[in-house]
Amino acid sequence: MILDPWLSRLRPLLVAAPILGLISAIAGVQIGFPAAYAPALVLSTALVMLALAGQILARLGKGEIGLDVIALLSMGAALAFGEYLAAAVVALMYAGGQYLETVAEGRARREMSALLSRAPRIATRLTDDGRLEEIPVAMVGIGDRLAVRRGELVPVDGILDDDTAVLDEAALTGEPLPVRRTRGQPVMSGAGNAGDLFRMLAIKPAAESTYAGILKLVDEAQRSKAPMARLADRYALGFLAITLAMAAAAWLVSGDPVRAVAVLVVATPCPLILAVPIAWVAGVSRCAQFGLLIKGARALEDLSRVRCLVIDKTGTLTDGRPTLVAVRSAMPEDALLQLVASLDQASSHVAATALVAAARARHLDLIAPTHVSEMPGEGVSGEVAGRHVAIGGTDYIRAKYGMPAGTPLPAGAIAAAVAIDGVYAGMLLFADRLRDGTDRILAGFGRLGVDRIILATGDRRDVADHISRGLPFDAVRSELSPGQKIEIVRAEKAKAPVLMIGDGINDAPALAAADIGLAMGAHGSAAAIEAADAVLLVERLDRVLAGIEIAVGCRRIALQCVFAGIGLSIAGMLAAAAGLLAPVEGALLQEAIDIAVILNALRVLRIKPTFATT
Template identity: 45%
Template sequence: MRRVSAATGAYPLVFVTLLVAAIGLILLATPARETAPWLVGAYALAIAGWEAVGMIRQLLKGHAGLDILAVTAIAAAVTVGEPWAALVVVLMLTGGAALEDYAANRSKRELTALLRKAPQQATRLLRGDAAPAGGPTAERVAEDVPVEAVKVGDLLLVRPGALVPVDAVLVSEHAVLDESSLTGESLPVERVAGERVSSGVVNGATAVTMRAVALASDSEYQQIVRLVEQAAGSKAKVVRLADRYAVPFTVLSLIIAGIAWGVSGEAVRFAEVLVVATPCPLLIAAPVAFLGGMSRAARFGLIVKGGGTLEQLSRVRSAAFDKTGTITTGRPALERILAEPGFDEMSVLQFAASAEVYSSHVLAESVVVAAKQHGYPLLDALGAEEIATNGVAAEFASDNAEDAATTVRVGKPSWLREFAPALALAPLEPGELAIYVALDDRFAGAIVMRDQTRDEAAQALGELQRLGAERTLMVTGDVAATAEPIAAGLGINEVHAECRPSDKVSIVSAVQPRPLIMVGDGLNDAPVLAAADIGFAMGARGATAASESADIVNRYDTLTSLPLAVRVGKDTVRIALQSIWLGIIISVGLMLVAAFGFLPALIGAWLQEVVDLVAILGALRAVGPRAERKLKASRANAGGAQRTPLTGRESQRTH
């Protein structure tokens, strides 16, 4: 039972129980054979007493569980002269907890595999005069430091085959990287100087240099690790799934045992019924099934933060979507640059891209890519800061050394207008969006881009509806002229445009039927993701607040993961319920056989061990079909996965 958990000594107790059994059997072969039942019975009662203390504590907290059956069965078996049957029940308790721990570790191995791969160290390059006393005097000195010691702006050396320790910008001209741990892409990915590289990526065969743009605590892989730790350590609400049956099953068991005793007039019948009524499957099968479901989801890049989320997923009836970076790719193409008098298109795009390097915004990468496509070199910033939901501000050295540094701000118009009052909104066509740029107190211009609907969006929404989603809606901060054509093309006939974060929360809170899943990726989506029955965050770049507040984090940038998550939820709940009912049916059947005196207590206790094993093996089916696991492995080995670059978050930078 849960009281005897692996954390509190299930494995040592299994050993002690087996040792007591061995000593008892040895005593049976000696003249002191009469002491064996006393030893076995005393040990069994001691364990029952320990369980009883825990049971009472839980009852005082208002939690009724199944521990009373185990305690009563042990006490009854010892009382009627069946100490060996009582010892088998003790073995079931201790061994069941150990089996649960083993099965749980197996079922969440995909989650723990992510934790083992977290970057731990970084190689920082120091200038010769900054090296430790007595160190080398070369222009650059390599120093191995804990990843937590890396600061923004540090120059890092990433050796062949090493992990990128923090989010960084590539300084070397070229790099070949393995991004499979973040995107699921098994083929090597080429990056060029100036491109942002996420932590957790594996370098290729050539050493490269990078410049850190985020602290370890703010970098992508470390934040994924934190989310995984939260998921792996979550106390799943699934416990309640089994506990729903606890009180009625306990009452039914005691009634059957009492009737058997009353009709036969033999107290031993009472014990014989209860030793097969100790339903560890009810306590073990459900948690193992839900951990298996979480592990199966992790195999496909989905971090599910608790078993209760899987239970909600199995009953989804409504789905709400953000637009940019969720329904659309979040990687728009450059349409045109609207430069203000005194600025040219090159300077507007160059300054914007040089600042956006330090942003985790969903649109930032597109601005950087556009600058590189036009051949504009990125400028080195003196410092940078991302202002949540608004944009990014970066300082650059002035051409005149005597002048103060220039502050470039890139982001939403309402924020930039606080510093550049002359800002004018760009004229936009349907489907276009604008990113605004200001230098100090001067409005420099706007970069107009066009986003594209995800190729898989229509199929994902269709599958979601087939899985039970009756109502779909788009809830976005973008203008209606941009949002409505996209929604119409996907069959979403309910659009709420120009929504602020508080508006999204109000809309989603009123949607019926429930449960509702909200899909978003932006920092401004964090409140609505937290308010929804199920928050589904697209991508985990920069450990956005969206990822922190969501119930599910999709590490791979594809909407196909959404119906997959719902399918995993449905499969997991189905398997958990099957395992629970299997345990109940078998236990009730054995109780009825024991009630008629056909099942001695010792044999019944051993049969209950078999029931435990069957229930656990059944629950492990939630880890996923074997063919599915083989297919995933073969794709990884063959390098046939489709590349799906990871995106970041939306900050409503458009008009």
């Protein structure tokens, strides 16, 4: 149950009212003024009843009815039949339980609320004449050059425009240690600068940056209810009818209306409306500690039931960034690499970025290219140190410069051909590497009850077969269109709950179609993040395993709260109907049950997943 701000502020005062009433009543009796006893208890109870009636009317206006009606009836019945002390105790315990709920939900949301308080508000922009000016973060535009000082937060998503930066991404990803970024690498809004001042280029406005998206997810998560939590609302009328029937039966059989009052107070309030929402909010918060943002309690409950995993390859199972793995050439490797990397400085292709990074890793001196001409998707050519250099796909080089007949193309790798001075000079091989520990992580899904794992990728069949070799996939589907990915997800959904993990625009429809869609948020597309039910903010798939463990543990604890709380409540109601519990004793018993199940629900915050560490 998400608390209205006004109600959260009012609840401490509602606790104080019955406390003062009880103190005044007892003091009146002690000092020889018993006439104050009943008015003090009635007045303090009436104040709580008035606030409760307003809350119930507000819910009725939305077409909802809750179990809080029982609390109102029990206090009213106790006052009507002269059980003033019982009425005041119920008022105190009800108000105290609601206040405890406020405190517990606040604790459960602490990790996500910390994100809200850290939202960047000011950015430092570099002007054309080299000055620094502070502007509201909403005024940052795409292409603006920004400076981020030590201790400040990155205001918007961007690209590093300095040699290095040391970033604290703990609040975003759960990674406790600072990470180092180098020139050209992305930096996420909301990360803290743990090193010296660095410069960056803004690539998104604040409203579309990572941190703004996180805040939107936090808001959605805090407003959501899990299906199990909605059971309280769905069956409130039925439980109310059962409670009233038991109270009426106790009165009719015994002829004593006090027994009916005792039944009502034992049923006030039901642990289902207290503990279950707290457990799911705590679970969402706990997942956030591991860099896994769940969009709501419903998604977390669905995650606990997952039995099939459909996973994309590029950027999900793999790093999504091609890496140079081999150079095939008659000339010295470094000489060829120096020429083509120098040329590729002028290209924005992902393979060009990997090539330049490989050359710099070998400490090769790169030369500024001239007369560069690029055909997008095919190749690039230009002059480097007086030599004509061209690099591109094999079809491009073969058609323009010729290649030896029968040149083999390796399976599972991306090949780029090179021509120097109009003659074929060699081939560069790139591969999209699996993420570290992929085999262990996929095996972990199996140990958590996921009994079917499918690789679904748009890549060539030979690439998919090569990357999946030796991994525990039940099926490998390649060369898929977005529509075909949806068909796979829907076919698997007919058999069992499906978790789909992806990162690209082409994955967005399948993410939306799955029971749970999980997007790789650090480098994933905006479309995928929008379509997904959860976002992974750190490039570590083991955090998904942690999320499943938390979801399963959260569901188990929530069910414990339901069965134990309702079972004890019904036992107490039967005892009250039999005359074994007086109204005051019944109220104390019920509130003891409520406190126990709320404390049990907060155990979710201490779940320690075995597959990941913070």
